[in-house]
Amino acid sequence: MNIILLTAEDLTGDTCAEIRDQRRCQHILSVHQAQVGERIRAGLLNGNMGSGIMTTLQPDLIIIEDLIFDEPPPPDLPLFLVMALPRPKMLKRVLQTVSTLGVKKLVLMNSYRVEKSYWQTPLLEPESIREHLILGLEQARDTQLPEVILEKRFKPFVEDRLPALIAQTRALVAHPYSETPCPTGLTEATSLAIGPEGGFIPWEIEQLEACGFEGVHLGKRIMRVETAVPFLLARLFH
Structure with a gap:
């Protein structure tokens, strides 16, 4: 604190x-x-x-x-973050991390590799989410509470709602098998999609690319989600 x-x-x-x-x-x-x-x-x-x-x-x-x-509080990170729902043990750390780093809008969505049981965790209750976001704010000396949206259906979300959310931003999806290295030192408004453990399946990558996302990679090493999140944000925004 x-x-x-x-x-x-x-x-x-x-x-x-x-x-x-x-x-x-x-x-x-x-x-x-x-x-x-x-x-x-x-x-x-x-x-x-x-x-x-x-x-x-x-x-x-x-x-x-x-x-x-x-x-005034520190400036927000110019990032809209979309993540496949992590496993509950990891979710607490991810919420605190994104709050500490200045993310102000986060979508937790379903994916093929997200186990159905993850959606039943009490950690997704509004009070629990708020608690872990506040812990992140206290760590960072920030006061602005992030917004967290839950999307339990991948296809309707990506097809119907996501295009409007990423409009006027540079949209990137972290995918280890893409050909483009992750950019660095961005200052523009950015949207970033991060998959579950094991990554998005090919069909999901196709849907995200059709929505306007560009695939980027972090090299040959495969990281846990809790490691990839701060690594990506630090690389993107120095």
Whole structure:
């Protein structure tokens, strides 16, 4: 937690907030080791960043006063990310990673190699998704919550809705058997599709290319999704 992220529900006035949930209280006390009177970095979810003064530090209640939100959050990554739904154990890490790196719109979609049981995980409940996105924001000192969309049917999504979502962007699909190396140092608005473990099947690649995606590769090494995501984003946007 490199920034204490506050919500509108935490605010008790224009310049005062109360934190009562165990996770944040414990982190502030044990990791930050905050002291009464100390000014700490804080941010308002979907708002600005700033700071406030610790006035009460208890295991179940932390009060921050003299809050000032006068700094804009870091700039968003100019990326629309489309991913085949990862296995649940990996999903938590992926959500935190994309949130930390500044992705603000993410679609998790079905694919032939996505097991049906993945869609039953409680990690896809809105509150669980929000929790892991917030952990990523706290790590990055960001306040802007990403949007996550679930698409359980590949063909209708790619044919009917995806073309409008990638309009006016450079659309790339990461595929190890494509002929084009992944570009670097992009500044333009970009859409990126990443497949499941084992990659998209050939028919899915054909559908994505028909939608406007260009296949790119990262070399001969095959990576896990959790490795490929930060590698691709770092390569694309330096």
